[in-house]
Amino acid sequence: MRHGTYGTQRIARGCALLLAPALALTACGDSSDPLAAKPYDAAGHVAVSAGGKDTRTVDADEPLEVTATGDDGRITDVIVTDTAGRHVRGELTDDGTRWRSTAPLVAGIRYSVRVSTENDNGRPGRSTVTFETRTPPRNRQLSVELGPEPGTYGVGQPITAELGRAVREPVQRRIVERALRVRSTPEVTGSWHWVDDKKLHYRPKEYWPAHTSITVESRLTGVRVRENLYGGEAAPLKLRTGDRVEALADAAALRMTVKRNGEVVNTFPITTGKEGFRTRNGTKVILGRQPFVRMRSTSIGIGPGSADFYDLPVHWAARLTWSGEYVHAAPWSVGSQGYANVSHGCTGMSTGDARWFYENVRPGDLVTHVNTEGTAMPAFGNGFGDWNLSWDEWRAGSALHAAAAGPAKPEKTAGAEQPARSQKPGEPVEPRLRPAV
Structure with a gap:
């Protein structure tokens, strides 16, 4: 032959x-x-x-x-x-x-x-x-949903791909991953990472450059993934990034510093999680913004009669985790802001400072907490903690790069995390993000 x-x-x-x-x-x-x-x-x-x-x-x-x-x-x-x-x-x-x-x-x-x-x-x-x-019937097609929705995001926004069926075998994962194309202007070095059998995230080695145009498409349509399973059609996705906005919240100094394109544009006093409710350490991506959220402690099992019970109207809230971490206005703790950590896990500030923060950030912008004495922000499962993995750890989660990088060690931060008692939850926000206005 x-x-x-x-x-x-x-x-x-x-x-x-x-x-x-x-x-x-x-x-x-x-x-x-x-x-x-x-x-x-x-x-x-x-x-x-x-x-x-x-x-x-x-x-x-x-x-x-x-x-x-x-x-x-x-x-x-x-x-x-x-x-x-x-x-x-x-x-x-x-x-x-x-x-x-x-x-x-x-x-x-x-x-x-x-x-x-x-x-x-x-x-x-x-x-x-x-x-x-022949086009295979729908029950033999692997659907692919690309995210987030079209719009403008911060430079920390990961790209997501959700599959309609589980894909476990390395050879099948390589077929899927090779068909998911990400292009950007300017060009960046980036990689997909398998979060689980049905979900992938894509991020660059470093944050996206400010004002980047991004196009995502699936070329999996009709491609054989395994016996009796072919790629289905997926709508292409176009995104842009805005300015590079980063906030550093120091729980020891009790101050937040906000930078835009590398320049400090504001600092203000804050309070973060108190003992037993410590805020997570690490980098988080803003998931969405809400001008008003009703926060109730009953959603985490703290009822009336407890010293930690609360039922509060909260304004100017930027969400950081699905389990309930926010940056928001906390007029009830203004006397402690800059002096003590007294919250149930959120980052609180004055109403004026919170409104300024709300109006100057968008989904995809970055908030990093340090010195909180809390647990580490997980990479996946409770928001976008993708940036807490090193580039080598990130590439190890790619089916295309895993062989060259060697077997990936299990990451404690990579698993899904249940809502923690140390976080103050608000009303649920849809995981599919909508672009900031």
Whole structure:
């Protein structure tokens, strides 16, 4: 068996070609001057079949074959491409009688098969055959939902891809990941990371540059992931980043410093989580903003009669975790802001400072807490803690890079986290973010 599609040998005059399971070709030709002669038509007749039926629509599960029949024809080259420009790999036998695909076809797409032959005088023959592969039913399609929704975000915003079915095997994950394309202007170095069997996140090595245009698309449509499962269609996604906005909340100094594009634009006193309710340490991405949230301690099991009971109207809230960490106005603790940590896990500030923060941030902006004495912000499961993994740890979660990076060690921060008692929850916010206005 010879790998590839090329080869040249002379054999007896005339040829007949069969393309199976789909395609049958026959033709004959002769010339006293084979090098000057026009290539003869190697497609006397063409038949496309699937399941034994003569048709031009075939099942993508079937291997593609091109066969020269009889003793008077030889295949020298086969080139198979689809309408997206993808080539199908194949092998040509040493005697040139048969070519067979070694890679699966894409479902629901048109293919062009260009076959080259030659006769005993060296005269070339040519034929082009087209056929289509069937679109699989929806119950055999792997859906892909790209996120967040189109809009403008902060430079810390990860890109997400949610799959309709679990994908566990490394080879299948590589197929999926290779088909998810992220392009940006300016260009950045980035990678996908498998959060679990149905979810991937993409982030650059460093934060996105300010004012970056980002395009995300899935080229998985019709691609065979595993037996009886093909990629489904997914709408492309376009995003932009705004200014680089970063807030550093120091629980020891009890101050927050906000930078825009590297320049300090504001500082103000804060309070963070008290003992038993410590705020998480680490970098968090703003998930959304709400001008008003009703926060109740009963949602975390603290009822009336407890010293820690609360039922408060909260204004100018920027959400950091799904379990309930916010940056928000806390007029009831103004006397402690800058002096003591007295909250149930949120970052509190005066109403004026909170409104300024609310109006100057958007989803995707970054808030980093230090010196809180709390647990570490998890990478996944309670918001976007993606930036708490090093670049090597991040790449180890990519199916395409894992082999080069070595086996990834389990990360304690990578698992989903249940709402913690140390966080003050508010009303739920939809995980699908909407762009800031």
